Amino acid sequence: MKYIIETDHLTKRYGANVVVNQVNFHVPKGKVYGLLGRNGAGKTTAMKMMLQLVFPTGGSIRLFGKDCRENAADIYRNIGSIIETPGFYGNLTGEENLEILARLRGQFCKNAVPDALEIVGLNKEKRKIFCDYSLGMKQRLGIAAAFMHKPKLLILDEPINGLDPIGIWEIRTFLTKLTRDNGTTVFISSHVLSEIEQIADIIGVMHQGFLIEEVDMAELRNRNRTYTEFELSDGQLAVKIIKDHYPATNYTIQDNTLRVYGPNHIVGDMNRDFALNGLIVTKINPREENLEEYFSKLIGGGGIA
Amino acid sequence: MLNLFFCELLKLKRSKMIPISIIGVLSTPLLMLLEALQTHFDKPELSFTLADIYKSSVLYSMLLTNMMIYVAITAFLFSREYSENTLKTIIPIPVSRSRLLIGKFCALLIWILALNFVTWAGIFIVCGLYHVVFKLEKYSFPAAIVWLPKYLLGGILMFLTISPFAFAAEKTKEFVAPVIGSAVIVMGSAALANHVWGAYYPWTAIYFLVQGKINSSGYSTALSVIIILLLSAAEFILTFYHLKTEDLK
Numbered sequence: 001m002k003y004i005i006e007t008d009h010l011t012k013r014y015g016a017n018v019v020v021n022q023v024n025f026h027v028p029k030g031k032v033y034g035l036l037g038r039n040g041a042g043k044t045t046a047m048k049m050m051l052q053l054v055f056p057t058g059g060s061i062r063l064f065g066k067d068c069r070e071n072a073a074d075i076y077r078n079i080g081s082i083i084e085t086p087g088f089y090g091n092l093t094g095e096e097n098l099e100i101l102a103r104l105r106g107q108f109c110k111n112a113v114p115d116a117l118e119i120v121g122l123n124k125e126k127r128k129i130f131c132d133y134s135l136g137m138k139q140r141l142g143i144a145a146a147f148m149h150k151p152k153l154l155i156l157d158e159p160i161n162g163l164d165p166i167g168i169w170e171i172r173t174f175l176t177k178l179t180r181d182n183g184t185t186v187f188i189s190s191h192v193l194s195e196i197e198q199i200a201d202i203i204g205v206m207h208q209g210f211l212i213e214e215v216d217m218a219e220l221r222n223r224n225r226t227y228t229e230f231e232l233s234d235g236q237l238a239v240k241i242i243k244d245h246y247p248a249t250n251y252t253i254q255d256n257t258l259r260v261y262g263p264n265h266i267v268g269d270m271n272r273d274f275a276l277n278g279l280i281v282t283k284i285n286p287r288e289e290n291l292e293e294y295f296s297k298l299i300g301g302g303g304i305a
Numbered sequence: 306m307l308n309l310f311f312c313e314l315l316k317l318k319r320s321k322m323i324p325i326s327i328i329g330v331l332s333t334p335l336l337m338l339l340e341a342l343q344t345h346f347d348k349p350e351l352s353f354t355l356a357d358i359y360k361s362s363v364l365y366s367m368l369l370t371n372m373m374i375y376v377a378i379t380a381f382l383f384s385r386e387y388s389e390n391t392l393k394t395i396i397p398i399p400v401s402r403s404r405l406l407i408g409k410f411c412a413l414l415i416w417i418l419a420l421n422f423v424t425w426a427g428i429f430i431v432c433g434l435y436h437v438v439f440k441l442e443k444y445s446f447p448a449a450i451v452w453l454p455k456y457l458l459g460g461i462l463m464f465l466t467i468s469p470f471a472f473a474a475e476k477t478k479e480f481v482a483p484v485i486g487s488a489v490i491v492m493g494s495a496a497l498a499n500h501v502w503g504a505y506y507p508w509t510a511i512y513f514l515v516q517g518k519i520n521s522s523g524y525s526t527a528l529s530v531i532i533i534l535l536l537s538a539a540e541f542i543l544t545f546y547h548l549k550t551e552d553l554k
Contacts, residue, residue, distance in 0.1 A: 051397040053553040076399035087390025091319040100312045105398050129319065145394065155397075 001065035004029050004153050004185040005050065011058030012045050019045045021209035022059065027187055027202070032179055034200030035189040036295055041206040043189045044084060047157050050187075051081050063153070077105065080151035082159050086142025090131030094122050094141045097130055101145055116144040119174065135162035143171060147178065154178070156188045160195060168192070172199055197291040207299040220294070228267045230258040231283035232274065241273055259287075309400070309408030313382075317412070322381050329374040330420045333365040334427030341435050354443040355432055359425075359452040360516060366424050367459045368494045368512045375417050376487035379467050380474040382409050383544075387478035392553050402548045410471070410541075414464045421460035425453055455515050462511040465533055468540035475547055507533045 005027035012020040020042040027033040037043045048054040050061055052072065061068045063075045088097040098113040117123045120140040125133075133141065139162045146154055154175075160168045176199055178184040190196050196203065203220060205213040232238050235256040242249055242260075250261040260267065267284065274281055317323055337358050344351055365371070386392045395405065429449045436444040470483040477483075494508045503509035504524035510533060513519045519526045 048393070048553070051393075052399070053393050053396055055550075055552060072399050076397055079397060081397045083393045085390065087392070087394045089316050089385075089391060090389055091321075092316070096315065096318065100315055101394065101398060103308045103312050103315075104395060104400050106308065142394075 001029070003027055003062070004064060005033075005187055006062040006065075007046075007050075007059060008062075009059035010046065010049060010056055010061060012042075012049060012054060013057045018209050020049065020056075023206070023209075023211045024214075025187075025204060025211065026214060027185060029185055030179060030183040031201040032175065032186040032188060032199050033202045033204060034196035035187065035204045035206065036193065036196060036291075037189070037206035038299060040208075041299075042209040043206050044157050046206070047081075047155055047187070047189065048083060050155055051079070051083065052076070053083065077107070077149070078152040079155060080146035080149065080153070081155040081157075082139075082142045082146050083155075083157045085161065086138060086145065088130045088138070088141060088145075091129060093127060093129055094133070094137075094144070095126055097141065098145055098148060102148065105149055107149055112148050116148040119147075120144040121170070136164060136167055139163055140167065143174075147184075150182070152184060154184060154186045154188070156186065158190055159188065160190060160192060168195060175199055193292045193295055194290070203291070205295065205298055213298060220291075226286065226288050227259045227261045229283070229285045229287050230260070230271075230274075230281055232256045232258060233280035233282070237277065237279055238274060241277055241279075242270070245273055246270060306404065306407070309404055310411050313408045313412035314415075316385075322378060326374055326378055326416070326420055327423055329377075330366075330371055330424045331427050332370050333362055333424050334431040336365055336370075337362050337428055338431040338435060341432070341441075345439055352442055355429075355441060355445070355448045356443065356451070358432055358441075359428060359449070362424070362428055363455075363459070363512055363516050364498065366421065366456070367463065367515055368498060368509065369491055371420065371424060372463065372491055372494070372508065373484075373487050374420070375463055375467055376470045376483050376490075377480070378416055378420075379413060379470045380480045380483035382413055383471045383474035384477075384479050384483075387475075396553065403545055406545055406548055410464075413467070413471070414461070417464050417467075418457055418460040421456045421463075422453070425449070425456040459511055459515040462514065462533060465537035466507045466511065468537050468544060472540050472544040472547065475544055504529050505532055507536050 003026050005025055007023055007025045009022045009024065010020055011018065011022055023042070023046060025046070035043050045054055049056045050063065050068070052068065064078065066075060068075055089100070092100070094117060095113055098116060102109070102112060114123060120143050122137060122140055122144065125137065130138070130141070139159065143159055146156065160171055163171060172195060175186055179186060188196070188200070200217055202214065202216055204211055230238070233256065235253050235258060238258050239253055242251055246266060249266065252259045260270065271281060271284060340361065341353070341358060344353065386395070396402065432441055432444060435441050470486060473483045473486055474480070490508050493506060494512070497503035497506050497509040498512060501522040501524065504513050504519050504522045505528065510519070510529040513522060514526065514529060519529055
């Protein structure tokens with residue numbers, strides 16, 4: 001079994017509206033797969049289909065190498081999940097809510113609930129009922145519910161929503177530890193791109209129902225992501241010089257700011273040619289494109305999330 | 306299955322619906338006490354027994370007050386999983402959608418039977434108070450216990466006729482439609498309570514069956530029961546089918 005999650009032309013259609021369109025996810029074992037996309041891209045629906053909350057109208061889902069419809073009981077015992085804002089019973093404490101989930105799962109172990117509460121830092125609020133929880137506490141309880149039974153796969157939709165920076169850091173550290181120490185596979189979506197960038201091994205990008213990119217982070221870091229930024233006296237003249245002398249170069253120009261992508265061994269030659277042609281170069285900065293820029297470029301930019 | 310039922314009960318811990326429903330069903334004993342006091346002061350020549358009070362109470366407990374309360378309970382039990390967003394936490398555990406509904410229906414049945422017991426006990430207690438002050442004829446525990454099986458049978462029949470409201474709560478994912486529906490049903494029941502056709506109106510038929518009025522209406526007991534069972538079966542099937550095929554958006 002190479003992939004923990006593998007979908008084949010997964011599709012969800014509501015009338016004429018195709019929310020998830022022929023999507024093929026490939027999530028390898030023990031990796032963190034970050035799913036990115038704007039609102040309405042189809043991320044949550046895809047995750048809900050994996051969790052049997054929504055029924056696909058086409059395609060198939062294989063989890064742990066098995067068809068998820070045929071081996072549901074065995075498969076889903078090994079999965080923990082959060083979909084959007086976690087839902088719990090408002091009149092019960094966090095401990096009671098987790099006890100219900102553990103009992104329903106048929107794996108009620110006395111220490112599992114307190115241990116999970118301690119990991120997410122809710123062990124000191126034992127008597128507080130869920131409807132009195134802050135947004136961050138609710139999210140923490142959702143995370144505790146997701147990993148309480150030590151699952152082999154975590155499917156997390158926006159798990160850090162509502163968490164403060166320290167909470168985000170704690171959860172990020174915890175997820176990294178889970179994958180490193182237990183080999184847990186994590187399929188996570190988030191609008192906080194910088195967070196995905198920090199923990200994901202693989203990135204999937206969804207846009208208008210399609211999976212438009214599925215790429216290894218290491219490859220992504222090497223692919224066109226470093227560039228040199230020039231501040232010049234005349235952008236148009238710089239473009240003319242590049243076209244004449246460096247026709248194969250990948251670049252962008254905005255006003256008098258020039259970005260030259262790829263390896264920087266030509267930067268020295270380029271700078272010399274700019275100077276020889278009377279251009280004044282006021283700044284040269286080696287830069288690295290962050291995931292947000294890459295993501296914006298990929299899906300048309302602007303108004304992410 | 307036992308776990309599912311236990312979890313349904315645990316979900317009700319600290320729930321305001323428990324005291325509210327108990328207070329609600331205690332309105333029937335209170336109304337019976339007021340009726341007894343009114344009769345005592347307005348028509349002192351009339352004598353009545355504990356059995357008479359229980360017989361009168363059936364109108365309130367099977368047809369009016371308790372029915373509305375049970376619909377509210379049903380709406381609460383079946384809509385809360387949507388309003389509190391808990392289905393998406395529970396279904397991936399995995400819990401079979403059918404088993405989840407069975408657990409809910411079991412909890413509902415127990416709750417209804419418990420509340421019918423509370424109503425029965427409440428009547429016995431308030432009649433005891435009346436008996437201490439004014440003397441109630443044939444007031445005794447054996448006289449009361451005769452009515453307990455009737456109350457429990459009524460509870461089971463009410464549970465069966467309440468399934469349409471479970472479906473309405475599941476379909477609309479809220480409280481409003483079932484509660485409005487219950488008002489309509491109760492109005493219909495009240496209108497048919499003194500009419501022989503009531504034997505074939507499922508919600509009034511319960512009242513007729515518990516009071517033993519079906520035979521005097523000239524209609525068949527079996528047909529009344531069949532109508533109740535058919536309504537119940539149709540709505541149970543719809544409720545299960547709906548949840549089993551529903552996308553939880």
